[in-house]
Amino acid sequence: MKKNVRFSDMPQCAWLTINRNCNLRCEWCYAQGTKYASEMKEDLAYKIIDIIEQFGIRHVNIIGGEPTCYSSLPLIISYCKSKGIKTGLITNGIKLANNSYLKELIQSGLESVNISIKAPTKEDYCALTQNDCFENVFEAIKNLSSSSIKFIVSYVLSDKTINGYVSVLKKAKELGAKNFYISFCNPFFVNDAISNYGLNQRNIIMEFVNSYGELLEKIKQFSVHINIPFCFFPNGFIDIAKPHIRTICQLQEKKGLIFDENGDLLLCNSLYNYQYGRYNVDYYDFDTLKKYLQSNKIYKIYQTILKAPFKKCSLCSNYKSCGGGCLLRWIKE
Numbered sequence: 001m002k003k004n005v006r007f008s009d010m011p012q013c014a015w016l017t018i019n020r021n022c023n024l025r026c027e028w029c030y031a032q033g034t035k036y037a038s039e040m041k042e043d044l045a046y047k048i049i050d051i052i053e054q055f056g057i058r059h060v061n062i063i064g065g066e067p068t069c070y071s072s073l074p075l076i077i078s079y080c081k082s083k084g085i086k087t088g089l090i091t092n093g094i095k096l097a098n099n100s101y102l103k104e105l106i107q108s109g110l111e112s113v114n115i116s117i118k119a120p121t122k123e124d125y126c127a128l129t130q131n132d133c134f135e136n137v138f139e140a141i142k143n144l145s146s147s148s149i150k151f152i153v154s155y156v157l158s159d160k161t162i163n164g165y166v167s168v169l170k171k172a173k174e175l176g177a178k179n180f181y182i183s184f185c186n187p188f189f190v191n192d193a194i195s196n197y198g199l200n201q202r203n204i205i206m207e208f209v210n211s212y213g214e215l216l217e218k219i220k221q222f223s224v225h226i227n228i229p230f231c232f233f234p235n236g237f238i239d240i241a242k243p244h245i246r247t248i249c250q251l252q253e254k255k256g257l258i259f260d261e262n263g264d265l266l267l268c269n270s271l272y273n274y275q276y277g278r279y280n281v282d283y284y285d286f287d288t289l290k291k292y293l294q295s296n297k298i299y300k301i302y303q304t305i306l307k308a309p310f311k312k313c314s315l316c317s318n319y320k321s322c323g324g325g326c327l328l329r330w331i332k333e
């Protein structure tokens with residue numbers, strides 16, 4: 001991993017958290033501590049998009065909460081388009097079961113969609129999200145497949161979602177999905193403490209390793225975000241899986257700007273309560289934000305966060321690609 005801990009002069013990607021409201025209540029959702037309340041004021045969204053544009057960033061991920069619950073979403077997408085910024089939507093997909101709404105988003109200029117399937121069966125979906133919308137997600141995948149938009153299906157592996165995950169991805173594939181993104185449930189904060197969800201993953205790792213042949217055979221085009229230390233996996237597995245794995249996150253690369261619904265900066269979406277920059281306090285436009293990102297304060301924050309979690313990591317030949325896994329994992333272990 002690069003030794004330089006200074007934030008990139010010119011960040012290359014951005015996330016705009018337009019709301020915290022959501023029509024689901026996923027049991028493992030890292031944002032549950034936000035209580036799913038509040039949203040970004042529309043004029044603030046435009047100001048932040050202006051800043052993003054001045055950084056030369058040409059792609060923004062629109063995220064929530066559930067961004068399709070934000071009534072001005074089509075306007076936000078059109079505004080980005082007018083600034084030459086492509087938009088990707090990160091969504092649970094329920095509202096995209098309505099094809100007219102999907103078409104409206106596409107007409108506004110939406111470039112791509114990341115749609116997540118939350119559970120392997122209808123029964124699990126209801127229990128884990130507190131909503132009976134499993135079929136809507138597949139309706140949405142059908143709509144996406146018959147439109148011209150690029151989309152990827154994402155899936156989070158946890159002890160409650162791993163059984164049958166290849167089958168549910170195959171169902172999406174049969175409806176026209178071509179690209180898949182699988183990740184392991186991350187630890188997250190609830191009430192200032194790290195949850196146990198996503199921490200004890202040895203069983204999930206074994207189940208994932210055992211299912212890997214089936215995944216290769218039935219899904220083929222997928223990537224897996226390995227946010228767990230390589231040394232937790234059986235010997236040799238990481239080498240076998242290399243063509244499909246991604247590891248280092250935007251935080252470790254120091255090149256992503258994540259704005260929350262107040263225009264404040266987050267290091268990571270899971271750290272929704274730890275704003276490292278405040279809109280209208282630390283910055284209010286492009287010049288002030290650029291200067292702020294190069295300040296010693298930010299240097300020190302990154303220096304602290306990006307320390308190797310263990311001495312053995314800094315000596316490990318895999319550290320550059322492994323990165324020690326998700327940083328939140330080490331807060332509790």
Ligand SMILES: C[S@@+](CC[C@H](N)C(=O)[O-])C[C@H]1O[C@@H](n2cnc3c(N)ncnc32)[C@H](O)[C@@H]1O
Nearest residue numbers: 028029030064065066090091092116156185186
């Ligand atoms: C918080 S959601 C917001 C966007 C939208 N509501 C959705 O679910 O796609 C963003 C992404 O994070 C994933 N996610 C939520 N909690 C997670 C966790 N604890 N670990 C890993 N991924 C998580 C979701 O499945 C989704 O793909």
Ligand code: SF4
Nearest residue numbers: 022024026029065092
């Ligand atoms: S993961 Fe997405 S859909 Fe699920 S509760 Fe969180 S914000 Fe809502």
Ligand code: SF4
Nearest residue numbers: 229231313316319322
């Ligand atoms: S970098 Fe650290 S966590 Fe990753 S494989 Fe090496 S020792 Fe394990």
